[in-house]
Amino acid sequence: MQKQDLKTPFFMIDEEKLIANLEKVKRLKELSGVKLVLALKCFSTWGVFDIIKPYLDGTTSSGPYEVKLGYETFGGETHAYSVGYSEDDVREVADICDKMIFNSQSQLLAYRHLVEGKASLGLRLNPGVSYAGQDLANPARQYSRLGVQMDHIDPSIFENLNGAMFHMNCENKDVDAFIALLDSISENFGQHLDKLEWVSLGGGVFFTWPGYDIEKLALALKHFSERHGVQLYLEPGEAIITKTTDLVVTVVDIVENDMKTAIVDSATEAHRLDTLIYDEPASVAEASENGEHTYVIGSCSCLAGDQFCVTQFDQPLAIGQRLHILDSAGYTMVKLNWFNGLKMPSIYCLRQNGDIEKLNEFGYEDFKRSLSQWSVS
Structure with missing residues (x-):
């Protein structure tokens, strides 16, 4: 042909270029201890998962079909997140996901009984700060529905919670800007994070962009992980296939x-x-x-x-x-x-x-x- x-x-997907990005993934993991799960909302072409799987730890999803696709075609850890679950959605994926992340405290309380004993429970938090070029893609925009704002948190939630997810970046090529976001999260949410097992920092971190300082990013991630005693995750999409x-x-x-x-x-x-x-x-x-x-x-x-x-x-x-x-x-x-x-x-x-x-x-x-x-x- x-x-x-x-x-x-x-x-036309170029395997050689894809592997070049994935080698940067390998370097970041080695230096930082962070785990990476592919964001299927960005890229779900499972015909090339054989190239990607050796480098990443699993997949993360934004809807039940993506959860199933990640579980069936990628393996590793399968993270499930949705802005709004129905009960049927939760029942459909609770048995096949490793982590289920809820967008709100109300959804967590309504459905946690369907997940406990099957998957690790997580909650999305909105840090109120972000890096996004356009308001349409800004998770911290005014009236955002994405995650729980700091002043809305019920502290008791964290007594029986395993992890938390933040997503506050979109095409962020500035490592110093990302580190500033990390510092803000530590300062404002640290008391809650210290009680958790894992924290996902979402996607949108363009660490495969030419000239990006991967070593500086890795050091910041390692410091954050050690400071709060958590396993860190990133959820790259565009960074993998750019x-x-x-x-x-x-x-x-x-x-x-x-x-x-x-x-x-x-x-x-x-x-x-x-x-x-x-x-x-x-x-x-x-x-x-x-x-x-x-x-x-x-x-x-x-x-x-x-x-x-x-x-x-x-x-x-x-x-x-x-x-x-x-x-x-x-x-x-x-x-x-x-x-x-x-x-x-x-x-x-x-x-x-x-x-x-x-x-x-x-x-x-x-x-x-x-x-x-x-x-x-």
Whole structure:
């Protein structure tokens, strides 16, 4: 199977780049003693879990299906968290998770009897401080529903609680900023943490980013763990798969209305949703910062503002030309949808030996079945 023979659109996960990130995971664990569980809300493509499993300690989830997926396909520790459990949700996963983390004291009190003796009990706490580039992704935003605020804590809760979870980062590439958050948590919640067995510090810590000081992060994590006598966890998602995956598309048309738009056979609305949600333009491998030819890279959906980016090229684009939308693993495959009945991208992995492995492909029957199902008598 040759890459040029694959029909676009498709995702291509690069095993070598993935392992490069995972080697940084290994280094962090060795230096700090922290355990890491993969955040399935960001990346759930279990066809490459064979690459990731040797480096991580398990998975963490945001809904019951993710719990099941982690348990069945990854193994190790299976952490279950939800912003709002139903009783059925709790019953569904209590027997297969190692840790169940509740978002509120009321949910903990309502359902703990279904979990005790089966899984370790945890509670999400909201530290009131965070590092997030956009308010939409800020767990400590005004009126946040995510976790228990410090002034709402019932201290008696901690007498029969095993652990706590904080999540207060989004794409945090600043180790000093993260350490400042740790210090704030120690100061404000330390009396409660000292009673616990484990603490998860959530995800959003971009320790695999080029130039990140892993040694400094590891020292801070080790100090926090020793100070409070707890096993620490991180829940990386994007940090594991950043810069590993391209979304490969083809230019199908070029139109002009004051500016040229290259329409490609993909759409942010359907295939790279966070580009649209967070208004964060994508990057294109073939683009040139000082190129003389400017194009909108436009989606083939009917949504007027659906575009990947505006960028420059050294040479004019041509119909039939392929483009590589960079860094397209995180929060992409987990959010794929059938908007406009567009073709869903296939998913491949480029193995270190040069082989291309097909992980999944989708067709019309998948689209049809996602909308209705009926039997013909």
